[in-house]
Amino acid sequence: MDYQFRDLENKWQKFWAENQTFKVENNSPKPKYYVLDMFPYPSGAGLHVGHPLGYIASDIFSRYKRLKGFNVLHPMGYDSFGLPAEQYAIQTGQHPAITTETNINRYREQLDNIGFSFDWSREVRTSDPSYYKWSQWIFMQLFNSWYNVVSDKAEPIEELVRKFEESGSANIKAVADDDISVFSAEEWKQKTDEDKQRELLKYRLTYLRESTVNWCPALGTVLANDEVKDGVSERGGYPVEQKKMMQWSMRITAYADRLLKGLDTIDWPEPLKEMQRNWIGKSIGALIKFQVESSNLKVKGEIAHNLQPTTHNTIEVFTTRVDTIFGVSFLVIAPEHELVKVLTTDEQQDDINNYISLTKKKSELDRMADTKTVSGAFTGSYAINPLNGAKIPVWIADYVLAGYGTGAVMAVPSGDQRDYLFAQHFNLPIIQILDSQNIEKEADPTKEGKYVNSDFINGLSYAEAVPSVIQKLEELEAGKAKVNFRIRDAIFGRQRYWGEPVPVYFKDNLPHLIDESDLPLVLPEVDKYLPTESGEPPLGRAEGWHYSKVSPSGESFVGSYELSTMPGWAGSSWYWFRYMDAQNDSAFADKKAIEYWKDVDLYIGGSEHATGHLLYSRFWNKALKDLGYVIEEEPFKKLINQGMIQGRSNFMYRLIDEEGKGTNTFVSYGLKDQYKTTALHVDVNIVENDILNLDKFKESREEYANAEFILESGKYICGHEVEKMSKSKFNVVNPDDIIERYGADTLRLYEMFLGPLEQSKPWNTNGIEGVFKFLRKFWKLFHDDQFNFIVSNDEPSKAEYKALHKIIRKVEEDIERFSFNTSVSSFMICVNELTDLKSNKRIILQDLVKVLNPYAPHITEELWALLGNEPGTLTYADFPKFNPDYLVENEFAYPVSINGKTKMNLNISLALDNKEVEKLVLENSDVQRYLDGKAVKKMIYVKGKIVNIVV
């Protein structure tokens, strides 16, 4: 039979599903291996050809590991809560659950078409109550925990309560809110329940905090950062303002150091680790207190430590460059800083008010994006440099962010470019502090040279100055060394409908967890998916959305539920555990299952999740480990980023008439410059190798039925450009179409053949023929000219063994280093060689089938069965063992070069030693001719590589 890919692929896909070929057990004598893909959000557009890239790579790896004797967990699921489904629901009234279900079914169909070896019995959907029950449960565990700095881990909150009861708050070292109070055990016991809860909330790993959101009054909704462009909503262009509201937060900052240290223990791409390091942003510096000079404090040249500092008359700044303290010429505090009111003098009041109202109009994003404009206002007050008593003005400016550090900076114009520009603009002094500094045109942040104008550190180097300054500050009680992190606690609430309800109700304005037995807290029905008229989240519309509880004493109580839902990242921060034991109803995963699978051995996904999903997942994993639920400190041992598949658009050129109107005539790419034309996108699916299919084009739309063309050599050539893959650019390619035409095995091979996995590249169907031809050629190895299956049981020749063992070694090496594109090339070489050798030896072909199986599972299953093996057993066969003996050579065709330029090749036995080779080469008549009598200075001979003659 000819290679009937569609029949054969359908047959095997059905076989695998019916026989549950890829179902995996949570115990096995084989070693475990867990291969995970980043699960998709099931969007309405379906899968395009870029999505499966990573899945194909992970599938090849999984199948390879099975052949290598591992018990492989390779699951798939859906991250099915999300904004698009909700927006669609707002527009159409269709319940997001219905849209989501439809989309998932479509995705499943498309995925099944490609022949993945997923264990679908473990499928998860984050929007399914049986799944989000456990997202809610984990939220509860975090709520019931605090971070103990002494043991450096999260502990149950009861432990903290016990400590409070024993000895008050004095000996507690915790990562907590700034406003925790100090109390004795006695004082604790005397607190009301309410006060105790209020205090504990400051310690919990999930807690309430006031934070700002992008509020759009016209749309009546909160917007995500990327829904806001230039201060107005992306949809509609309505103004957006910053609104403060109480929000759930997660204390990820408690884990900042562990998240940083853990990076050194995992095998991830270095750029990605670097991104996380920068995001966490550990900086070692110092806190310095600047005394405020005000009329009633009367500081005149006196050193500040003589004064009694209070929070009202000191400004605390954080700096990573304490050494520059003598270069400080002003202080800048954030416009939101609490001291602004106190510091502003009557004369400056108007200036300050104006500036603050100006700032309010800008979103934090805008404030951060605008680095060019210098703006600020003077408060009228001055502060005193604690080390030299200098009187320096205090300004406010929006380049200082209230949320980072202390919300105040000491400005050193000579060392910091922003400070430099600010000083220039407002005519403030710029003080040189290092002898090698060049500050004529811009700030010089380098640390080289010796200090000048710097009092007691004059003449010292950077390394000497830092400890010296810190010591002095500590002596004066005007400052101390301090580690600061850039990372901020993660906001966990969303004013949305399509997400997990937060399992919390309120009583006396205090949050309480619902009973664990009441989980899952199922998302209620609402009439509309918009916020309520009073501005409450959509859940405010749900009827009867109250928590009722009967207390042990028999009193019934009704509390209102939290109305916000969890963010998109909640469900994806632990899903790899659910795959270990997806059906469990009494735990997020059984302890034994977690002990068996432990962690993910290989995780494949895009680098766009570098600072979101991949950081949150690590955080939850660590918290769950602290609480004793999981084993490993890090969830993903090895991570590979697959590159983005970009779109490749095709263009046609419409002729413009004299009046400037478009005609129905189209000019081929090479001729377009001779005419007046306008370019328009044409569907890439009716273009092949940039040549337009004219008939299909005419059929595509009625208006094109009578289109005319100006052709070049009888063809219409289209222009092309690399763009994002999107419907509007007509460059979306559906894998289903490729499979229909060439089969799933060809698609799999071609996606790999396209280039290195990590590299971003445009999708281009040009070239897929080559891969398709390869599979047909492979098929023909097993068949005669009439397509009768025929293999020989004869002993293969040395050349045949060599071809086989070359590919065995190559595929092993390539898969281990995730270089899938090169092994596809090698398969082609191997099949070409065997075709030339007219090889149809069973011994060779049977092993070749195994080696190719991970890449092209359908065709190999079919041939495996045709070879007489039990159908379906290929998945768990043994990968062939590489034998180097077959590759031993006794001769090598050495390139002979003169002064590094290759001139010729020479066959030389590998058994000869240096001297013999040199002699042989120099005696060769061709070499003599090239040398042309010139004296040989030196000879380089690298065995098995090269001979180089230096003259």
Place this chain on the structure above:
RNA sequence: GCUCGGAUGGUGGAACUGGUAGACACGCAGGACUUAAAAUCCUGUUCGCCCUAAAGCGAGUGCGGGUUCGAUUCCCGCUCCGAGUACCA
């Protein structure tokens, strides 16, 4: 701005630890088979010069330098492209 990645024929890419640059494909050109098309097969294909051809010569991995017997690979400086990130004190 900062960080990271990249730049190789007409195209996608290969060259893994410094050792024959352009593997493997696509495309293109020519040919075979065929009434024809498809499919298949064969030959050629980095560029330039010379040439009927064989052969030969020269240049060549973004640009300019350097290290080396030898550089796509290492070092220094630059240009361009892509991604991430955002005034982080």
